[in-house]
Amino acid sequence: MSDSILSFVEVNPSQPHSAVVIWLHGLGDSGNGFAPIVPELKMPESLPVRFVFPHAPVRPITVNNNMEMRAWYDITSMDFNHRADRVGVEESAKQVEQLIDTEIANGTPAERIVLAGFSQGGVIALHLGTRINKKIAGIMALSTYMCEPETLTSEASNVNKETPILVAHGQQDNVVPVFMGNAAFKVLEENGYPVTWQDYPMQHSVCLEEINHISAWLQARFS
Structure with a gap:
């Protein structure tokens, strides 16, 4: 499965782009969900x-x-510590890295690419963004958690140790409890990443305040 190229929805600006955001959806959604x-x-x-x-x-x-x-990996257990299927996470991370490589080949340097994800997509964004050997502009992890956080220290690439990471979550999230997002934030912080935590009075979703914050954060990454 990991050899197949992912299909996607694209939203392009009216003039030639100078930066790219690759944004991964959650379980059961599709690329159309966040476009x-x-x-x-x-x-x-x-x-x-x-x-x-x-x-x-x-x-x-x-x-x-x-x-x-549609899923980036299987969920075999509702146990918070073993929710993400590691093999599936790695397969999907490889496929997303192929998308990054394609954008680089088409003329956008890695330093102008942000990797973003919501829920399951955020798991992939955090996993790949901390392990990839290309310096990217930022990692955005929304309403999500970390796959096997205990492996980060030994597996992380040094390339993105200075890469800004935004971790955002809904306080009333009943799908991925807010403590799971905050735990991922703390692991990143303990590993020395420049990571920001933001929470909002919402459930497993996105709100206007968060959208405004994401916009400001993206503009800061690309300015």
Whole structure:
């Protein structure tokens, strides 16, 4: 599966782009789910950013009675410590890295690429962003958690140790409890990353305040 190229939805600015955001959706969603957020970010015209929203592969999900849906990895247990299937996480991380490589080959340097993800997509963004051997502009982890946080110290690449990371979460999240997002933030902080924590009075979703914050954070990364 990891050899197949991910299909995606793209939202391009009206002029040639100078930066790229690769944004990964959550379980059961698709690249179409977050594409409508782009106009709401109100990115300035002076900063033309291309947004790429890949579709996760369709796979059976153990905890959902093996129902097939778009997912970056299987969820075999609701146990917080073993929720993410490591093999699936690594497969998806490889596929997303191929997308990054394609953007680089098409003329956008890695330093102008932000890796973002919501929920399951955020797990991949954190996993890949801390291990990839290319210096990227930033990592955005929304309403998510970390796969096997205890492995970060030994597996992290030094390349992105100075890369800003935004970890944001809803205080009333009943899908991924806020403590899981905060635990990921703390692990990143303990490992010396320049990481920011933000929470909002919302559930497992995105709110206007968060969208405004994301826009400001992206503009700071790309300015």
